[in-house]
Amino acid sequence: MLQPKVYDVFLSFRGEDSRAKFMSHLYYSLQNEGIHAFRDDNEIQRGDQISISLLRAIGQSRISIVVLSTNYANSRWCMLELEKIMEIGRTKGLVVVPVFYEVDPSEVRLQKGPFGKAFEKLISKISVNESTKSNWKRDLFDIGGIAGFVLIGSRLLLFSLRLLFVMLKNS
Amino acid sequence: MHIVLHPLLIKASVGYRNECADIKHIVEHVTHLLDRTKLFVSEHPVGLESRVEAAIKLLNIQKSEDVLLLGIWGMGGTGKTTIAKAIYNQIGRKFEGMSFLLDVREFWETHASLVSLQQQVLCDVYKTTTFKIHDIESGKIILKQRLAQKRVLFVLDDVNELHQLNALCGSREWFGSGSRIIITTRDMRLLRSCNQVYAIKEMNESESLELFSWHAFKLPSPPIDFATHSTDVIAYSGRLPLALEVLGSYLSDCEKTEWQRVLEKLKCIPHDEVQKKLRVSFDGLKDVTEQQIFLDIACFFIGMDQNDVIQILNGCGFFADSGMKILLERSLVTVDNGNKLRVHDLLRDMGRQIIYEESPLDPENRSRLWRSDEVIDMLYNDSNLKVITN
Numbered sequence: 217m218l219q220p221k222v223y224d225v226f227l228s229f230r231g232e233d234s235r236a237k238f239m240s241h242l243y244y245s246l247q248n249e250g251i252h253a254f255r256d257d258n259e260i261q262r263g264d265q266i267s268i269s270l271l272r273a274i275g276q277s278r279i280s281i282v283v284l285s286t287n288y289a290n291s292r293w294c295m296l297e298l299e300k301i302m303e304i305g306r307t308k309g310l311v312v313v314p315v316f317y318e319v320d321p322s323e324v325r326l327q328k329g330p331f332g333k334a335f336e337k338l339i340s341k342i343s344v345n346e347s348t349k350s351n352w353k354r355d356l357f358d359i360g361g362i363a364g365f366v367l368i369g370s371r372l373l374l375f376s377l378r379l380l381f382v383m384l385k386n387s
Numbered sequence: 388m389h390i391v392l393h394p395l396l397i398k399a400s401v402g403y404r405n406e407c408a409d410i411k412h413i414v415e416h417v418t419h420l421l422d423r424t425k426l427f428v429s430e431h432p433v434g435l436e437s438r439v440e441a442a443i444k445l446l447n448i449q450k451s452e453d454v455l456l457l458g459i460w461g462m463g464g465t466g467k468t469t470i471a472k473a474i475y476n477q478i479g480r481k482f483e484g485m486s487f488l489l490d491v492r493e494f495w496e497t498h499a500s501l502v503s504l505q506q507q508v509l510c511d512v513y514k515t516t517t518f519k520i521h522d523i524e525s526g527k528i529i530l531k532q533r534l535a536q537k538r539v540l541f542v543l544d545d546v547n548e549l550h551q552l553n554a555l556c557g558s559r560e561w562f563g564s565g566s567r568i569i570i571t572t573r574d575m576r577l578l579r580s581c582n583q584v585y586a587i588k589e590m591n592e593s594e595s596l597e598l599f600s601w602h603a604f605k606l607p608s609p610p611i612d613f614a615t616h617s618t619d620v621i622a623y624s625g626r627l628p629l630a631l632e633v634l635g636s637y638l639s640d641c642e643k644t645e646w647q648r649v650l651e652k653l654k655c656i657p658h659d660e661v662q663k664k665l666r667v668s669f670d671g672l673k674d675v676t677e678q679q680i681f682l683d684i685a686c687f688f689i690g691m692d693q694n695d696v697i698q699i700l701n702g703c704g705f706f707a708d709s710g711m712k713i714l715l716e717r718s719l720v721t722v723d724n725g726n727k728l729r730v731h732d733l734l735r736d737m738g739r740q741i742i743y744e745e746s747p748l749d750p751e752n753r754s755r756l757w758r759s760d761e762v763i764d765m766l767y768n769d770s771n772l773k774v775i776t777n
Contacts, residue, residue: 224421238406245414250514251421279420281413311420315413365416367409 225253226277226310228297230288238317239283256297274300280310282359284324285317289335292342295352302355314364325360327353426472426487427723431601433628434594438466438587439473445583446567448478454559458578459571461587463733464629464661467571470587471542474569482540483563484512488555492547493689493732497757501554502526508555512539523554531561538565545732546572552580595626602635602718616646623653623664629731630664636718637668662737668717669737680710681719685730685738686757693726 225246229239239255246253254273274280280301288294304310316324323329327336335356339349429435446457459467472487479485486508488494494504505526509518512534520526534541539562543555556568558580570578578584590598599621600609609617620638624630634653638646649667656663672678680700688696693711700707714720721729730738739757746752750761 225417238410241406242410242413245410246417248514249414249418250510251414251417279417281417313413313416313420365409365413367406 222252222276223254223273224251224278226274226280226301227253227255227283228280228294228301229255229283230285230291230294232287242281242283270297271300274304274310275308277310279313280305281313281315283315283317284319284331284359286319286330287334288319289324289327289331289352289356290338292338295338295355298355298359299348299351302358312359312362314359314362316364316366316368318368320368321360321364321366323360325357327356425476428473428476429469431598431632432469432473433598433601434590435466435469435473438470439477441588442470442474442585443478445585446474446478446569448481448567452564454562454564454566454568455583456556456559456568456570456581458575458581458584459569459587460573460575460578460584462573462627462661464627464731465587465589466628467587468544469628470585471544471569471571475540475542478567479540482565482567483537484534484539485541486511486539487542487544489544490732491543491551491555492545493735495548495551497759499759501551504555505530508541509533512537527554527557530555531557534562534566535560537563539563540567540569542569542571544571546570546577547574549577552577590626590628590631592621592626595621595628595631598628599631599635602632603639605639613643613646616643616650619650620646620653623650623656625658625661625664627661629733630661632718633665633668633734636716637671639716661733662740665734665737666741668719669741672713672717674710674713676705677710677713680705680707681714682738682742682755684714684720684728685735686742686755688728689730689735690727693722693728696728 227239227243231239243253243255254277256270256273274297282288282298282301288298301310301312305312314321314324319331320329323331326332335352344352442457442459446455459471461467468489475485475487488504488507491504495501501523502520505523506518506520508530509520518529518533520529541556541562543552546552552570556562556570562568570581572578575584596609596617597607599617600606603617604610604613620634621631624634634649638649641649649671652667653664656667669678669681672681683700684696688699697707697711700710711720715722719730719734721731723729742753742755745754750756751765756762756765
């Protein structure tokens with residue numbers, strides 16, 4: 217029998233990173249549309265082990281929105297969450313919607329730039345065995361390749377300046 | 388040298404990012420993925436498109452800023468609800484809020500209250516459950532205050548009494564400008580306040596043959612050796628979509644001799660007694676437990692999750708998995724896209740009629756009671772519950 221879907225959306229995000237305002241706005245906008253979202257905003261409970269109730273909530277959701285901000289991969293907790301989300305996405309058809317928050321998808325995919333650095337920091341900080349590490353790398357590679365939302369302000373500025381420069385040079 | 392900058396580029400180059408719009412896009416995307424506004428319409432939508440188009444034309448969505456009420460009128464089993472659902476799916480997104488109240492009559496008969504329907508309308512339109520309504524009268528006032536602020540699409544399905552309309556859509560002033568209200572009913576008298584009435588067009592010969600064939604043969608037209616039998620069944624079932632569906636599904640795995648038998652039975656039933664025609668399919672259920680499961684569903688389990696119902700019935704000692712499969716194949720029961728069980732009201736009434744006939748005068752001697760007043764009566768008067776199976 218299918219597991220009943222309790223939540224429409226499971227929200228995964230780095231609390232201190234993706235500005236609280238953005239997350240609560242997103243959360244309440246979803247609620248306003250009658251979309252039942254699960255958000256794990258209980259920072260106090262966060263220990264090393266991801267709680268069973270949280271894992272269950274992922275399995276009971278139909279969609280997961282993963283907000284990938286610069287320091288997302290710097291958190292063991294977030295990475296454990298992501299591992300579970302991607303696993304259920306592969307095996308049970310959870311729909312994964314990435315939101316690249318001031319992060320370029322290719323940075324996530326290849327673990328480069330500030331996003332990649334934050335991930336490296338986590339790996340060196342905590343003891344992770346090789347298989348978990350390669351799992352996480354694969355999960356980041358996979359989610360970086362999923363079509364989602366790219367929310368970039370300042371970075372786009374750099375890009376457009378560069379474009380302008382190229383156009384000027386060529387003309 | 389002359390460079391023209393794309394407006395988007397300028398927007399980006401000043402570092403401008405509209406977080407509000409971003410969130411709106413995400414929410415829209417999620418809503419689209421969940422696709423919950425869509426109602427399950429029909430597996431074989433024969434002749435649906437032209438009828439839906441005609442009804443939508445009457446709604447005059449583009450032009451009028453007024454509030455418009457459309458009645459959809461026809462006898463039971465002609466497809467009023469199906470058409471209303473299809474309209475709802477097609478045009479719903481153009482409104483600020485939408486609500487579809489399925490089976491108002493059924494709800495009224497079993498719950499004897501309309502407060503939770505009032506609550507549901509607000510919940511559908513405002514997407515919150517914060518409104519608390521205590522009684523019908525205060526509900527009317529709240530509905531009027533709230534709905535007047537929005538351009539809504541509101542469907543009241545199967546209304547059979549005027550007070551239901553009074554409680555749920557008192558007057559045009561209740562709704563924001565541009566709102567559209569659709570009422571489906573068998574009773575033309577309830578549609579006096581409507582601007583437009585769409586009387587369901589009866590199926591023509593080729594449409595009824597096609598619908599019947601989809602259910603009987605999984606084909607758009609019957610195989611040659613069943614052609615005359617098919618046209619006979621259609622003639623006796625009065626081209627009523629529901630009857631075509633139920634009889635077609637019943638005959639789909641039958642031998643010619645069984646077809647002959649069914650035709651003989653149908654011949655003897657007067658044209659307007661649809662319930663009796665539908666009963667042919669119920670009587671054709673080979674297994675007694677299949678009949679029992681159908682009766683249980685018709686009395687108690689409409690609108691419940693299919694899996695839950697199977698578990699309950701298994702707990703009662705039925706082999707409900709196979710029984711449910713047969714009922715679904717026979718179109719006696721359907722499942723909507725929320726996995727909720729549905730039984731057409733004519734079939735439901737047929738089931739309840741069978742129970743009623745077990746003991747017309749004494750509810751206590753019937754095998755099932757579904758009306759709360761009868762149950763309470765019996766619990767008060769008599770503690771002897773031996774016959775009641777549920």
